Amino acid sequence: METISTTRRADASQTAPRRIAWITGASSGIGRALALRLARDGWTIAVSARSADELASLAAESDGRIVAFPLDVTGKAAIDQTVQAIEDRLGSIDLAVFAAGTYFRDYAVDFDSARFRTMVELNLIGTAQCLEKIMPAMIARRSGQIAVVASVSGYVGLPGAASYGATKAALNVMCEALYPELRSHGVKLSIVNPGFVDTPLTRKNDFPMPFLISAEEAAETIADGLAAGKYEIVFPWKMAVAMKLLHMLPARLRFALTRRMLRPQA
Template sequence: MDENAMGERRSEARPPRISWITGASSGIGRALALRLARDGWTVAASARGNDELAALEAASCGRVISFPLDVTDKSAIDATVEAIERRLGDIDLAVFAAGTYFRDYAVDFDSERFHTMVELNLVGTARCLERVMPAMIARKGGQIAVVASISGYIGLPGAASYGATKAALNVMCEALYPELLSHGIKLSIVNPGFVDTPLTRKNDFPMPFLISAEVAADIIAQGLARGRFEIVFPWQMALAMKLLHTLPAGLRFRLTRRMLREPA
């Protein structure tokens, strides 16, 4: 048998790569699960919505397997990862997309709602990281992606809680990146702009450069394949936010004041 034929046989025998995606029942998480499944991955999909996960499984032709999970429950995260590893094997790629979003302003600021968002968007992600990093470090390989937002670049009216959690995710990933890379682990932070999802459909204001979840998933998959640290899109929105952040405070606040909602 020649070397080419042997190489083809080894390729055919290679087991599928395993991905774990949280927040997979809708939006970016769901679209990315389907995209990875089409690319040949076996996807462990986690979310709180059992019905939505069942529909995702059905749409994936058997490449997506449901592992229902609430990422605010640390013991449930441990049990879920154990179940994934027992059934599918080591997790090669972990994508943490679970999160929620609501708008808040000074006139209706609520610390309990703030706590809810921090617990899900930030602490939930940290708990998932805590669970997958040791195994990847031990085997000197793996890939992790954390879904944050362009809202983490700058404080925008209406995004006090949401933007705070996404800014924290950006800083956390930037701090972890050099150390994880030294262990052979690729870490990416995903910063989307406006993506058409059930959460953004609640917005009652114009959303510039809005893209579909499927387009977002394609961009993320391409960025992960290239090993990029930051995967940010659409570029027009990213550029606008980064330029806004560089402006002197007086000018920056003059612009952001225009984003305030009209008094009721």
């Protein structure tokens, strides 16, 4: 009986329709871990990031299911060309995960509008440009799934995260606004709000990171949330609860707590 069931599963996998995913920000961290997880689940993954070498290394870890398409999402024309290349080579994109972004800490004493612009152009405008390109085709065929990676930092303003938190808050609001309309067109949309995840970006932090999880744990949670069709995929739950409670506090109490997060004066 086991031989028969195994054969049937193999036959089913051969006849199952090919599922195509596109992940930006896939050269490291959450994007990379998610690409590997989805590949294990049978997806064919187009991965994009600015580092061609890192993408090539990622593709080499798969059995041909991961295909590299280097891209800087701040370039609108480059996004158009990349999506066309993906569709020409792999087919229509069923799932798009926009995880490209960067992070640095900033404070009032060294606030720099040029650095703020850099953060906005990558984290926010880059994501918006990807959405602009990917949504029309999904709406037209009334199917598809999109996930945007934001952060629990978008829930409340934290010292050191003025620029980063602003971009992540904007992503949350943008997706909340788009969700009902996309849903009416048969397109699923998810917002992913991670807490602290062990990635090359967070390893630059010089402060304790509560409830830190691995990128692989994050990828498992995201994959499960996408499969379940969740709108908000937030983790780890302890960090999510803490941040949401902080947001709900009256301003006087909230600021009393966030003042404790200030870096020591030199």
